Amino acid sequence: MKHCPTCGNTVRYRIPPGDQRERAVCSECGQIHYQNPRIIAGCVVEHAGLLLLCRRAIEPRRGYWTHPAGFMELGETLQHAAARETREEALAEVQIGSMLTVTNVLHTGQVHIHFRGTLAEPVFGCGTESLDVKLFEESRIPWDEIAFQSVEFSLRRFLEDRRLGRESLHFLDIP
Amino acid sequence: MKHCPTCGNTVRYRIPPGDQRERAVCSECGQIHYQNPRIIAGCVVEHAGLLLLCRRAIEPRRGYWTHPAGFMELGETLQHAAARETREEALAEVQIGSMLTVTNVLHTGQVHIHFRGTLAEPVFGCGTESLDVKLFEESRIPWDEIAFQSVEFSLRRFLEDRRLGRESLHFLDIP
Numbered sequence: 587m588k589h590c591p592t593c594g595n596t597v598r599y600r601i602p603p604g605d606q607r608e609r610a611v612c613s614e615c616g617q618i619h620y621q622n623p624r625i626i627a628g629c630v631v632e633h634a635g636l637l638l639l640c641r642r643a644i645e646p647r648r649g650y651w652t653h654p655a656g657f658m659e660l661g662e663t664l665q666h667a668a669a670r671e672t673r674e675e676a677l678a679e680v681q682i683g684s685m686l687t688v689t690n691v692l693h694t695g696q697v698h699i700h701f702r703g704t705l706a707e708p709v710f711g712c713g714t715e716s717l718d719v720k721l722f723e724e725s726r727i728p729w730d731e732i733a734f735q736s737v738e739f740s741l742r743r744f745l746e747d748r749r750l751g752r753e754s755l756h757f758l759d760i761p
Numbered sequence: 762m763k764h765c766p767t768c769g770n771t772v773r774y775r776i777p778p779g780d781q782r783e784r785a786v787c788s789e790c791g792q793i794h795y796q797n798p799r800i801i802a803g804c805v806v807e808h809a810g811l812l813l814l815c816r817r818a819i820e821p822r823r824g825y826w827t828h829p830a831g832f833m834e835l836g837e838t839l840q841h842a843a844a845r846e847t848r849e850e851a852l853a854e855v856q857i858g859s860m861l862t863v864t865n866v867l868h869t870g871q872v873h874i875h876f877r878g879t880l881a882e883p884v885f886g887c888g889t890e891s892l893d894v895k896l897f898e899e900s901r902i903p904w905d906e907i908a909f910q911s912v913e914f915s916l917r918r919f920l921e922d923r924r925l926g927r928e929s930l931h932f933l934d935i936p
Contacts, residue, residue, distance in 0.1 A: 589769035591762040591785075591794075596769070604889060606849075607834065610766075619766075622799045623833050625872060658798050659782065663865035663934050664872060674781075685930060688860070690838035697800060697839060714779060755860060755930060759838050 592617050623695045627667035628655020628737075629703035630744045631680050636721035637741065638710060640675045642733055643717045650733035653740065654680075655700065668701050676719045677711035680704065687743055689736035689758040698736040702744065702753060735760055767792050798870045802842035803830020803912075804878035805919045806855050811896035812916065813885060815850045817908055818892045825908035828915065829855075830875065843876050851894045852886035855879065862918055864911035864933040873911040877919065877928060910935055 590597055590612035597610040602618050610619040630653045631638035639651045654672040658664060665682040672680040683702040690697055712719050722728075724745055732738045736758065743756045765772055765787035772785040777793050785794040805828045806813035814826045829847040833839060840857040847855040858877040865872055887894050897903075899920055907913045911933065918931045 587766040589764055589766055591764055591766050594764035594769040594771070597766075620832065621835060623835060624797045625800065657795065658872075660796060660798055660870040661867055663867070664863065665865075665932075685860075685863070688839065690840075692836055692838070695835045697833075757840075 587619060587621070590615060590617060591619060621695075623697050625658040625664070625667075626655055626696055626698040626736075627658045627664050627700075628653055628671060628698065628740075629668040629680060629682060629701040630686060630740050631672060631676070631678065631703045631705055632744075633705035633708050633721060636723055637727065637744075638672075638676055638678065638705065638719065638721055639727070640713070640716040641718040642715065644715050647733035649717065650731050651728050652733040652737045653700070655698065655737065664699055665701065668703065672703065673713075675713045675716050677713055678705055678709060678719075681706065684753045685755050686747075686753075687736065687740045687756045687758065689739060689760060691736065691760045693761065698734075700736070700740040762794060762796070765790060765792060766794060796870075798872050800833040800839070800842075801830055801871055801873040801911075802833045802839050802875075803828055803846060803873065803915075804843040804855060804857060804876040805861060805915050806847060806851070806853065806878045806880055807919075808880040808883050808896060811898055812902065812919075813847075813851055813853065813880065813894065813896055814902070815888070815891040816893040817890065819890050822908035824892065825906050826903050827908040827912045828875070829853075830873070830912065839874055840876065843878065847878065848888075850888045850891050852888055853880055853884060853894075856881065859928045860930050861922075861928075862911065862915045862931045862933065864914060864935060866911065866935045868936065873909075875911070875915040 587610045593615045595614035599608045656671040658667040680703040762785045768790045770789035774783045831846040833842040855878040
């Protein structure tokens with residue numbers, strides 16, 4: 587941030603009174619602009635024991651596989667965001683279940699929050715952000731072509747918990 | 762947002778190609794500026810069966826009681842954020858435990874994520890954002906003076922789970 591989003595004048599980075607961190611402070615109107623982590627919401631989608639994966643049509647990691655996930659928007663809940671991403675990327679109506687993983691991605695300033703989800707019917711398709719969408723047996727999951735570390739973490743914990751007959755919540759920190 | 766944080770020229774709100782929502786798009790440099798929900802991280806802090814509450818010295822809700830909580834910062838995990846807020850507001854070193862509640866606050870564009878936490882020793886004090894910090898027995902919690910709905914939700918679920926000998930994760934949506 588170089589300019590104040592409110593008045594357009596230049597900002598300076600300094601620690602406001604009572605604060606502990608440098609913030610972008612407008613040199614004209616004095617407004618303080620905070621920058622905070624963003625939330626990625628997503629879900630591991632299961633149907634009849636198979637997992638729904640999308641091959642990304644967009645950067646980053648175009649051509650790699652992921653479960654549905656993307657930036658949470660203003661005005662929606664975490665669960666709505668995960669369901670909306672599933673609708674957009676896989677043209678599917680998912681039922682959101684328990685929370686599966688929370689990944690703190692420090693270098694990108696993101697928190698990835700993934701849920702368990704189920705498809706009542708095997709009705710899905712290829713959204714504009716996907717090159718391909720498929721249901722995979724566990725033994726056919728393309729582990730060498732998974733888009734993101736948080737997605738691999740979620741898929742592995744999902745499968746492990748399923749074998750153990752439990753639904754735990756798992757944490758991962760990526761420096 | 763009225764001005765581009767990168768170049769300072771005016772932004773217009775329109776739906777970029779391939780998007781579904783209006784975004785602030787710079788009329789000069791074309792950059793798209795996304796606005797997303799922010800995370801509040803916090804924790805219900807227990808010591809010897811008592812709960813640590815802080816009376817807020819700052820707005821909003823100055824004079825009302827809360828457990829430690831505040832905006833997550835870039836470069837920290839959810840758990841670090843909850844522990845830092847406890848350090849700042851209550852001058853206490855908390856051990857963060859399981860996730861307790863997730864509250865989607867739609868009207869403020871926030872997600873409040875609260876953990877269970879424990880103080881090994883009853884060492885705490887009054888941070889600059891607090892008027893008072895105290896350990897409360899369950900029967901003495903000032904329910905009529907709790908600062909936020911998500912905080913009351915967390916305190917009630919914490920106590921309920923403690924009675925039932927479990928550590929569940931609970932969700933609340935505030936429209």
